[in-house]
Amino acid sequence: MKSLKFTLFAAAGALLLTFSANAQSAAAKNTRTATSEQKNMQPSEISWTEDSHNFGEIEQGTPVSHEFTFKNTTKQTVLITNVKASCGCTATNYTKTPIKPGETGSVTATYNARNGGNFNKTVSVTTNDSDVKKVLKIKGKVMTPAVEAAPAKKQ
Structure with missing residues (x-):
């Protein structure tokens, strides 16, 4: 029984870490996209x-x-x-x-x-x-x- 609880707890922890890593990756991607969009939305300097x-x-x-x-x-x-x-x-x-x-x-x-x-x-x-x-x-x-x-x- 202890082994099953530990396995479930470990799986939940791994799942939580995966979601957290994906959220951080998406946030970083959105920041890069917003920065490049801001650069491209500025008028040309010619x-x-x-x-x-x-x-x-x-x-x-x-x-x-x-x-x-x-x-x-x-x-x-x-x-x-x-x-x-x-x-x-x-x-x-x-x-x-x-x-x-x-x-x-x-x-x-x-x-x-x-x-x-x-x-x-x-x-x-x-x-x-x-x-x-x-x-x-x-x-x-x-x-x-x-x-x-x-x-x-x-x-």
């Missing part, structure tokens, strides 16, 4: 020359482009991991090679001026040093050509 551009009045049917430049002011090599335009009327191009500290990179936004009227578009840029996207903005007004009235036919 320095953009500008984050918006106004094309003003542009001619319909003539695409316009603007190059947004930045300098890597961090202590690590930066890589642009994703660039996404807000619509299909804006094309993008960007520096695809790693940008070392002190070097510069760029993102070019090209707007297809097919439709007349005002436009406000965005380009979201993600880098490897932050999960927070940098939003670049372009705007302007597409001017439609004046349509001349056809002269009346003489009869």
